[in-house]
Amino acid sequence: MFETIQWTPDGVVMIDQTRLPLEEKYVTCRTYQEVAAAIRDMIIRGAPAIGVAAAMGVALGALHAGEADFDRQFETICDTLAATRPTAVNLFWAIERMKRLYLSLRGRPGDEIRRALVEEAQRIRGEDIEICRAIGRNGAGLVPDGKTVLTHCNAGALATAGYGTALGVIRAAVECGKRLDVFADETRPFLQGARLTVWELDQDGIASTLITDNMAGHFLKSGRIGCVVVGADRIAANGDVANKIGTYSVAVLARENGVPFYVAAPISTLDLTLASGDRIPIEQRAASEVTHILGRQVAPTGIPAENPAFDVTPARYVTAIVTERGVARPPYEESLRELVHRL
Ligand code: MRU
Secondary structure, three states: OOOOEEEEOOEEEEEOOOOOOOOOOEEEEOOHHHHHHHHHOOOOOOHHHHHHHHHHHHHHHHHHOOOOOHHHHHHHHHHHHHOOOOOOHHHHHHHHHHHHHHHHHOOOOHHHHHHHHHHHHHHHHHHHHHHHHHHHHHHHOOOOOOOEEEEOOOOOHHHOOOOOOHHHHHHHHHHOOOOOEEEEEOOOOOOHHHHHHHHHHHHOOOOEEEEOHHHHHHHHHOOOEEEEEEOOOEEEOOOOEEEEOOHHHHHHHHHHOOOOEEEEOOHHHEEOOOOOHHHOOOOEOOOHHHHEEOOEEOOOOOOOOOOEOEEEEOHHHOOEEEEOOEEEOOOHHHHHHHHHHOO
């Protein structure tokens, strides 16, 4: 089985998600700048995975920073990693956690601080796998037996430190003995569904079928789909969900056809400082990702193209939000706050 991200004596090792599924190659980031570039270029992607990567980037930066002016260097490391991608809140959550640890250790010997930061980054990775397993356990019961589950983008082991959020729910349902088919939207323009989700499920022996994004409505209407399960990049206090572009259309079509729409995400994806999804920053990526597919031009030269990487699904379309602490249902202002404060 592949490893999404690992801390090794050589540096931070990640499976290169830009090359999958045709090549299974690992890259080693030896500096925090290389980790930042890997996040920006989507060698690693998916909200929890980029949180783990950012934490490891902070640790790597601290490890190589000299004693002089350590405070300022630490700030630069954190700022560089925070500037990589704007939407997934797990990135900022992980950097804040590393900063808090650093502040609590200020004045201690440099080596002790560096060791503690490395251990914390590894702890964040280990916890993420446990959190995904708990999300899976909490969500498995929602998945109807003998039906097809539709998912969008990749919210699997590749998008986390392992096991996955939306795919964690699917994995846990299969482990419980449910017989499922998975439909994966191809997820234009970056093709996370086509390149990553069906590859990852195949590695696990879970049968999946690839569909193009514009087929989702047709299959949701057909009665074959028992539920939709997706991940999230940021969830506002009212339950609005930012996730991969196209998620909103799937949610509306699911509601229109009476199909439950579930979001699976860790508590670290909640951003209760935002009252609604209107204020979630949406990353705009290069037009060339739309005008080209895998480097091959598919549109007339010079044609303008838009490329918002995420959209926001209003909470009214979300049947439930599955977290490691339990399942939140509307009204989300209350249920999400209750989960955050639950120990
Ligand atoms: O642009 P990406 O590939 O980082 O977007 C990923 C998603 O939108 C995922 O659905 C989300 O991060 C949840 S991953 C568990």
